[in-house]
Amino acid sequence: MNSKISEKVIERLILYKNILEDLENQGILNIYSHQLAKMADVTPVQLRRDLMLLSYYGKPTSGYEVSTLLKAIENFIYKSDCAKVALVGLGHVGRAILNYFQGRSKLLKIIASFDKDYEKVNRVIAGCRCYHISEAPSIIKRENIKIAIIAVPQSSAQEVADMLIEAGIIGILNYSPTRLNVPANVYVEYRDMVRAVEKVAFFACYKNQ
Amino acid sequence: MNSKISEKVIERLILYKNILEDLENQGILNIYSHQLAKMADVTPVQLRRDLMLLSYYGKPTSGYEVSTLLKAIENFIYKSDCAKVALVGLGHVGRAILNYFQGRSKLLKIIASFDKDYEKVNRVIAGCRCYHISEAPSIIKRENIKIAIIAVPQSSAQEVADMLIEAGIIGILNYSPTRLNVPANVYVEYRDMVRAVEKVAFFACYKNQ
DNA sequence: AGATGTGAATGGGTTCACAGCA
DNA sequence: TGCTGTGAACCCATTCACATCT
Numbered sequence: 415m416n417s418k419i420s421e422k423v424i425e426r427l428i429l430y431k432n433i434l435e436d437l438e439n440q441g442i443l444n445i446y447s448h449q450l451a452k453m454a455d456v457t458p459v460q461l462r463r464d465l466m467l468l469s470y471y472g473k474p475t476s477g478y479e480v481s482t483l484l485k486a487i488e489n490f491i492y493k494s495d496c497a498k499v500a501l502v503g504l505g506h507v508g509r510a511i512l513n514y515f516q517g518r519s520k521l522l523k524i525i526a527s528f529d530k531d532y533e534k535v536n537r538v539i540a541g542c543r544c545y546h547i548s549e550a551p552s553i554i555k556r557e558n559i560k561i562a563i564i565a566v567p568q569s570s571a572q573e574v575a576d577m578l579i580e581a582g583i584i585g586i587l588n589y590s591p592t593r594l595n596v597p598a599n600v601y602v603e604y605r606d607m608v609r610a611v612e613k614v615a616f617f618a619c620y621k622n623q
Numbered sequence: 624m625n626s627k628i629s630e631k632v633i634e635r636l637i638l639y640k641n642i643l644e645d646l647e648n649q650g651i652l653n654i655y656s657h658q659l660a661k662m663a664d665v666t667p668v669q670l671r672r673d674l675m676l677l678s679y680y681g682k683p684t685s686g687y688e689v690s691t692l693l694k695a696i697e698n699f700i701y702k703s704d705c706a707k708v709a710l711v712g713l714g715h716v717g718r719a720i721l722n723y724f725q726g727r728s729k730l731l732k733i734i735a736s737f738d739k740d741y742e743k744v745n746r747v748i749a750g751c752r753c754y755h756i757s758e759a760p761s762i763i764k765r766e767n768i769k770i771a772i773i774a775v776p777q778s779s780a781q782e783v784a785d786m787l788i789e790a791g792i793i794g795i796l797n798y799s800p801t802r803l804n805v806p807a808n809v810y811v812e813y814r815d816m817v818r819a820v821e822k823v824a825f826f827a828c829y830k831n832q
Numbered sequence: 833a834g835a836t837g838t839g840a841a842t843g844g845g846t847t848c849a850c851a852g853c854a
Numbered sequence: 855t856g857c858t859g860t861g862a863a864c865c866c867a868t869t870c871a872c873a874t875c876t
Contacts, residue, residue: 629845666846666847668846668847669845669846672845684853684854685854
């Protein structure tokens with residue numbers, strides 16, 4: 415592990431990857447930094463700086479080759495250990511995630527989903543089988559899943575997190591508003607929807623005086 | 624507008640507000656910076672720095688008074704112009720947001736929701752009436768709504784954004800993966816769920832070698 | 833000429849270290 | 855003594871300016 419990699423750079427690289435996938439699907443072969451930067455809402459210099467991480471190089475004549483740059487970002491971001499994802503909670507958030515994932519991420523796959531409601535258990539929802547929450551530890555261990563999405567109500571979030579971590583999870587995307595207590599080696603990202611709207615409201619008004 | 628306010632500070636202030644609401648509900652009257660900082664996963668110095676924005680002061684003996692600090696943050700964050708929110712798209716993401724909002728945000732209120740599906744139109748879902756998308760411009764103008772959440776499929780996100788901005792929206796929370804083309808005065812926050820999981824996967828693995 | 837890649841400068845955010853207070 | 859508030863130092867991210875390439 416050489417120099418520390420910042421969250422912002424990774425977020426941007428993932429965004430570039432998305433845009434490049436779209437460009438590839440449109441049959442575009444080459445792109446200049448100023449074009450890609452515009453699509454990603456960053457400056458061309460910022461983009462070129464970010465790409466310095468990848469040891470990938472473009473050409474002054476034709477810019478970047480879409481397909482190879484895409485592969486370079488994928489190689490950099492992709493860690494095969496963390497390709498399998500578990501989803502806990504099949505309410506609206508959980509279903510939304512399953513729908514969005516359908517076919518979108520080439521790098522990650524939601525292997526299993528869990529819920530405590532027996533109505534949902536054993537059904538296949540958006541291409542993913544649902545198991546009872548009590549089966550989570552054994553399935554996560556057996557499949558060696560390292561990443562989990564928590565989409566359960568606030569009241570059970572910590573309890574679910576404890577169980578997941580015990581089973582080997584080291585990365586959590588938490589859609590519940592609760593702050594989780596986790597060991598130092600576990601990475602948690604919070605996505606509270608209410609806080610997100612409050613942030614937008616503040617900055618929108620702030621920007622316009 | 625004196626000095627520029629950073630996104631990170633505001634995100635943290637909103638988080639403190641959340642935690643303080645919980646503390647108030649638990650009947651806790653006072654709290655020290657190191658306690659609140661721990662709950663928010665920041666350093667005590669960082670917390671005290673953040674509070675410098677508010678012109679609110681604690682006491683070395685008893686720390687901060689929960690109720691007044693909470694009010695100070697609310698006052699700072701709350702802009703009455705931006706209290707009304709519109710939601711576009713009542714798929715799973717839209718419903719999830721409505722459920723989370725139920726009673727949670729004291730500062731903001733989702734006034735109206737919109738969908739193109741006539742099955743949903745005129746129903747009241749999670750306490751919020753659903754209108755046909757074609758009514759959005761007139762209702763947004765009439766109610767003077769400034770903030771909107773976009774929870775529609777990728778293919779219609781830009782079109783919806785154009786319509787909203789035309790009707791007076793200046794802040795957008797975008798759950799679709801699409802990058803939006805908007806005028807300079809409009810603030811947009813992106814919340815793509817697939818990219819979020821990819822970020823977690825990267826850092827979880829990166830942290831653990 | 834018009835791109836890319838990058839050392840050096842700038843600017844913003846966080847932490848240190850300590851003064852001041854009850 | 856143990857807290858708060860904050861100038862100064864530090865560190866990280868972005869931007870500038872320019873050498874380099876075709």
